[in-house]
Amino acid sequence: MADGDMTIGKPISRIDGSKKVAGRALYAAEYDAPGLLHAAVVSSRIAKGKITAIDAIEALALPGVIAVLTHENRPRVAAFRYAYKDTVGPPGGPFKPLHDGKIRFADQPVAVVVGETLEAARDGAALVRITYEEEAFETDLDAAKAASFRPRLPRLGVKPAPKPRGDFDAAFAAAPIKIAAAYETAAQHHNAMELFATTVVWEGEDKITVYDKTQGSQNVQLYLKQALGFKLKNVRVVNAFVGGAFGSGLRPAHSAFLATLAAKHLKRSVRLVLTRAQMFSITYRADTRQEIALACDAEGRLLAVRHACVAATSRNEDQQETIVNWAGLAYACDNAAFDYQLARVDTPTPGDMRAPGAAVGVHVLECAMDELAYAAGIDPLDLRLRNWVEHDQNDDLPLTSKAQKACYAQAAERFGWSERSFGPRTMRDGHELIGWGVAGGVWDAFVAPVPTRARVTWRRDGRLEVAAAASDIGTGTYTILAQIAAEAFGVSVERVEVRLGDSTLPFNPVEGGSWMAASTGAAVAKACDKLKAALVKTARKQFKLRGKSALSVARGAVIGEALPGGAVSLNEILAAVGQDIAATGTNLPDLAGQRKHSSYVHSAVFAEVRVDEELGVIRVKRIVSAIAAGRILNPKTAGSQIIGGMVMGIGQALHEEAQTDHRFGKVMNHSFQDYHVPANADVGDIEVIFVQEHDPDVSSLGVKGVGEIGLVGVAPAIANAVFHATGKRIRSTPITIDKLLD
Amino acid sequence: MNRFSYIRAETLDEALSAIALPGSALLAGGTNLVDLMKYDVAKPARLVDISRLPLRGIEALDDGGLRLGALAPNADTAYDARVQERAPLLASAILAGASAQLRNVATTGGNLLQRTRCAYFYDPCTPCNKREPGSGCPAIGGVNRMHAILGASEACIAVHPSDMCVALAALDARVNVQGPGGVRVIPIADFHRLPGEQPQIDSTLLAGEIITSVDVPADPFGPHHSYLKLRDRLSYAFALVSVAAALRLEDGIIAQARVALGGVAHKPWRDQEAEALLVGLPPGREAFDQAARAILAPAVGHGGNDFKIELARRAVVRALSQAAAGAPQSQSDKRVR
Amino acid sequence: MSEDPSAMPLQLTVNGEVRDLRAAPWVTLLDLLRETLQLTGSKKGCDHGQCGACTVLVDGRRVNSCLILALTRDGSEVTTIEGLAKDGALHPLQQAFIEHDALQCGYCTPGQICSAAGLLSEGQARCREEVRELMSGNLCRCGAYTHIVEAIETVRLSGAEAAA
Known part of the structure; x- marks a missing residue:
């Protein structure tokens, strides 16, 4: 691509791609250090109780094992729960690793074995003998929900259940057409491909560099400082490449704490890698029990909506998600009631997983809309359009944009929805029943709730450097930030170097909620504006220009009639100055704007499934998803984000489920063998359409973010397609073969 | 992993004398054993690497059958032209299992000897009679979606996870073994055992014996076979239920029938009485359903796997229908024929 | 790091280069590549043959290197992602x-x-x-x-x- 071309909006290949395909991108466990030690975690055998004895003799006798750290012999760490708070955790007291002998959930870390080799640590961990005294516990949400409660303290950034409006009870009782149903969604695990890992490089004098699998380097930096008593400036956290996270790396993982604890204790560099099984005890998407009631008139106009949910949380923290609010937002309805409750189970604290809240809340809403469509005898797409609303009824605010009608229209056209026959079991091909389902999707268009910074430097080597402590967890952040900077200076993307994933770089919040493109992107744009102004000023000085002769920056040069030849390249200007020139930009959340309007990203999803009538084998033949997400910075990487969400949606619909044995309080399918995520063969044809949406109010770049929306609506579109194929309404996910056998 | 010694056997005799020492385990492809060692389920005192013994060959026998070397990688077997011609059911079953990478390494003998994938067996934090005899079977009353509906005992409801062995069972394969006492031949039906009171013992292979090859008799079924595998995702997953079906048709009448089931018992499940019900009947839904009901008549569910009884019944009918039509199930086109 | 007394010799040709190495019997090919040879392009996603992230070519065949004890492949040719590009040009x-x-x-x-x-x-x-x-x-x-x-x-x- 030549200098001067427009780059924003172009399908540019990800700039970190060549490193990744060559195996040269380094992840947390792949940094070396002199004298590096290896650490492995010992997990609790019980779900609740206390440790009565620890016998590490055999472990310590294994050649190569040099230490076994437990709550009994660990170095001093922070005692108070406040020190373990991170920037995004929910209300409550965070889990404190190796703090005491109490066991709070199955597979809780109880010891760390440090060895000279990976094998010594791994195999030493199996030799630590721990005896326990068990206590009664509860991991079954169905039992725990008898003691459900409304969260007392709201979680920052998560909207509580909306206030009721109108009179749901009266409207529902009087309505001619109505449905009421109970739904269940299973606990899911993020299961990013990279194992949780931390390499702590001991730099001496209580100074460490921590290579960690996290979505927020500065979040981990702050956590390690507080919990382990380092000075902030002596902790540098690096997460330049992250092998997926999907929310599991929003909060600091106990692996980061334990690795750093071991390094501090031994004053040596330590690498700790969790096993896949141990990753099931970090966090998970809470299982839910939901109730929904919808009523409409003969024309399909919604008269009453009620959505209630009980979600699992831990004993120590109140994880909260936005689950029931969507029912009051997505469609026009004047009579609405909501309830959102939690129930405590003896597990780690559930956490955000891709499209938290909406993944399960919109799923139930959109399945229920399908139920209502069939109760009313109205085409499911038509029912949605008949209840169109462009106003946020929950908060009584206008929306900045909602191009979802275009999503429905374009995706329906591409899918061929008009060819669908209404009745269930009316389309088939041999043994297979064919089902076509539709669902709408919606997710917050967040801008980070805190100031977000970026630094842009024009370097003497002729390259433009963008730096921010943001994270690229596979999202394409490196690439879009390069595009924004390239466009600002009118240079090719190849001339831009992006540095991310380092706590020493300008402040960024954790990478989550699809806010990075809008927030960090805007900070980069602002930094570019400042840098351009600085460069123009430098040029004025250099060429002693006075007055108001117009100068601008384009194609890597300062341009103006007053300049020799009409343009001077930035490289020449810098050569004269003798140093790099940098500027920092800050994007502030538009708090005033947020009080004036609401912003959401929308989608329309159409799915075709084939269900073997006799055997219940479900195949997702194709999915078409149209997305309205404001300005799309890079349709190639954004398209991949959407596709990735859709594949996870297939998993949510058909595969993913933590299977807990409640007698042991333990997830038994804690492996890739038994916890199924979609494999290549499970994914049929997938098509993504980005519809035009101009929204200057949502964020300064007009960007809404695409990390979550791809997932929302996929599972209900599949579930609705299964209904259309089979006539069976499966109200629990995942929809597995057994649920389709008569 | 525990600490163990490692020796590489260069000849079968070396392997036989090495395995005679207590605590020794044979390592071939290792895809199951190394996995079990990593989970601290298998803790051999010494590993005898037999992967270089000259037992990799695949031979076409004069009687129309095949001899599969114990160390032939599964992929070599499945893609061997002679296997595809003489035992297409076997080739298909192998390709239904595991992944391309695993099939490149896993061997014939290792496949026969692979252990159950029961999550409790794999998790040393829970009891398991197969892992620690006498400790109990938590799969009973626990998470048992994948577990046995036929031939289980109160001590164990685990299933044998192989796909290949299901086809071998349907084809009446014979396992050639060599031990301190010389060679012997074990019919496949007798090779794996039901759990009974001793679920820790998977097979009738005796201590000190080594599988050298597997003979697959001449297959008289022509195109009338199918391997149908049903699972919780469309690839790279163990079977909920699988069926190897083969029919010999004479003048439109079933002259011989074979039905073996995978994922339902501690061994590939054959019911010869049920197969006999088919003989003399015209192939069709009625006959197939009758046989399927007979096969599943003794089935017992344990809660999470109750559905497998009905699923298995339907799968038997479908696999037999595919076999009768000469339309074997494709392992890449996931549409069930 | 001190030499593990249990280590035994093995020779591998890794990405075209003959390497004379030593490894203890319980070291997997994946860990040997990542920890000893610093070839971290081969990834550990499950360590149990259930994800494929560790796939490398051994004697030209794709395998899960996490399930292979390194010693068993003495004399083999191993190609990892680092060895696929030829003369600086991507595969x-x-x-x-x-x-x-x-x-x-x-x-x-x-x-x-x-x-x-x-x-x-x-x-x-x-x-x-x-x-x-x-x-x-x-x-x-x-x-x-x-x-x-x-x-x-x-x-x-x-x-x-x-x-x-």
Whole structure:
């Protein structure tokens, strides 16, 4: 691509791609250090109780094992729960690793074995003998929900259940057409491909560099400082490449704490890698029990909506998600009631997983809309359009944009929805029943709730450097930030170097909620504006220009009639100055704007499934998803984000489920063998359409973010397609073969 | 992993004398054993690497059958032209299992000897009679979606996870073994055992014996076979239920029938009485359903796997229908024929 | 790091280079590559043969290096992702993965590409469905499957792998 071309909006290949395909991108466990030690975690055998004895003799006798750290012999760490708070955790007291002998959930870390080799640590961990005294516990949400409660303290950034409006009870009782149903969604695990890992490089004098699998380097930096008593400036956290996270790396993982604890204790560099099984005890998407009631008139106009949910949380923290609010937002309805409750189970604290809240809340809403469509005898797409609303009824605010009608229209056209026959079991091909389902999707268009910074430097080597402590967890952040900077200076993307994933770089919040493109992107744009102004000023000085002769920056040069030849390249200007020139930009959340309007990203999803009538084998033949997400910075990487969400949606619909044995309080399918995520063969044809949406109010770049929306609506579109194929309404996910056998 | 010694056997005799020492385990492809060692389920005192013994060959026998070397990688077997011609059911079953990478390494003998994938067996934090005899079977009353509906005992409801062995069972394969006492031949039906009171013992292979090859008799079924595998995702997953079906048709009448089931018992499940019900009947839904009901008549569910009884019944009918039509199930086109 | 007294000698040809090494019996090929040889392109995603991230080519065949004890492959040729590029030029599969955006976080990518190289040399995949099935031993949680298949199909149909 030549200098001067427009780059924003172009399908540019990800700039970190060549490193990744060559195996040269380094992840947390792949940094070396002199004298590096290896650490492995010992997990609790019980779900609740206390440790009565620890016998590490055999472990310590294994050649190569040099230490076994437990709550009994660990170095001093922070005692108070406040020190373990991170920037995004929910209300409550965070889990404190190796703090005491109490066991709070199955597979809780109880010891760390440090060895000279990976094998010594791994195999030493199996030799630590721990005896326990068990206590009664509860991991079954169905039992725990008898003691459900409304969260007392709201979680920052998560909207509580909306206030009721109108009179749901009266409207529902009087309505001619109505449905009421109970739904269940299973606990899911993020299961990013990279194992949780931390390499702590001991730099001496209580100074460490921590290579960690996290979505927020500065979040981990702050956590390690507080919990382990380092000075902030002596902790540098690096997460330049992250092998997926999907929310599991929003909060600091106990692996980061334990690795750093071991390094501090031994004053040596330590690498700790969790096993896949141990990753099931970090966090998970809470299982839910939901109730929904919808009523409409003969024309399909919604008269009453009620959505209630009980979600699992831990004993120590109140994880909260936005689950029931969507029912009051997505469609026009004047009579609405909501309830959102939690129930405590003896597990780690559930956490955000891709499209938290909406993944399960919109799923139930959109399945229920399908139920209502069939109760009313109205085409499911038509029912949605008949209840169109462009106003946020929950908060009584206008929306900045909602191009979802275009999503429905374009995706329906591409899918061929008009060819669908209404009745269930009316389309088939041999043994297979064919089902076509539709669902709408919606997710917050967040801008980070805190100031977000970026630094842009024009370097003497002729390259433009963008730096921010943001994270690229596979999202394409490196690439879009390069595009924004390239466009600002009118240079090719190849001339831009992006540095991310380092706590020493300008402040960024954790990478989550699809806010990075809008927030960090805007900070980069602002930094570019400042840098351009600085460069123009430098040029004025250099060429002693006075007055108001117009100068601008384009194609890597300062341009103006007053300049020799009409343009001077930035490289020449810098050569004269003798140093790099940098500027920092800050994007502030538009708090005033947020009080004036609401912003959401929308989608329309159409799915075709084939269900073997006799055997219940479900195949997702194709999915078409149209997305309205404001300005799309890079349709190639954004398209991949959407596709990735859709594949996870297939998993949510058909595969993913933590299977807990409640007698042991333990997830038994804690492996890739038994916890199924979609494999290549499970994914049929997938098509993504980005519809035009101009929204200057949502964020300064007009960007809404695409990390979550791809997932929302996929599972209900599949579930609705299964209904259309089979006539069976499966109200629990995942929809597995057994649920389709008569 | 525990600490163990490692020796590489260069000849079968070396392997036989090495395995005679207590605590020794044979390592071939290792895809199951190394996995079990990593989970601290298998803790051999010494590993005898037999992967270089000259037992990799695949031979076409004069009687129309095949001899599969114990160390032939599964992929070599499945893609061997002679296997595809003489035992297409076997080739298909192998390709239904595991992944391309695993099939490149896993061997014939290792496949026969692979252990159950029961999550409790794999998790040393829970009891398991197969892992620690006498400790109990938590799969009973626990998470048992994948577990046995036929031939289980109160001590164990685990299933044998192989796909290949299901086809071998349907084809009446014979396992050639060599031990301190010389060679012997074990019919496949007798090779794996039901759990009974001793679920820790998977097979009738005796201590000190080594599988050298597997003979697959001449297959008289022509195109009338199918391997149908049903699972919780469309690839790279163990079977909920699988069926190897083969029919010999004479003048439109079933002259011989074979039905073996995978994922339902501690061994590939054959019911010869049920197969006999088919003989003399015209192939069709009625006959197939009758046989399927007979096969599943003794089935017992344990809660999470109750559905497998009905699923298995339907799968038997479908696999037999595919076999009768000469339309074997494709392992890449996931549409069930 | 002190030499493990249990270590035994083994010779591997890794990415064309003969390496005389020592390894204890309980060291897997994956850990040897990553920890001893610093070839961290081969990834650990499960350590149990359940995800495919560790896929490398041993004697030209794709295998899960996490389930292979290193000593058992004494004398073998091992090709990892670091060895696929020749003379500084990316392998056609690597190039196709970039062009088709067949990766996101990149963690499964080396395994996907090594697996795809094995797939092409096996010659058993003749259509998209077969590619999908025969690539199902490589999980991708970012969900790049459709792009992975497109990338592989581009290379397969161009016959470029023959030259590589």
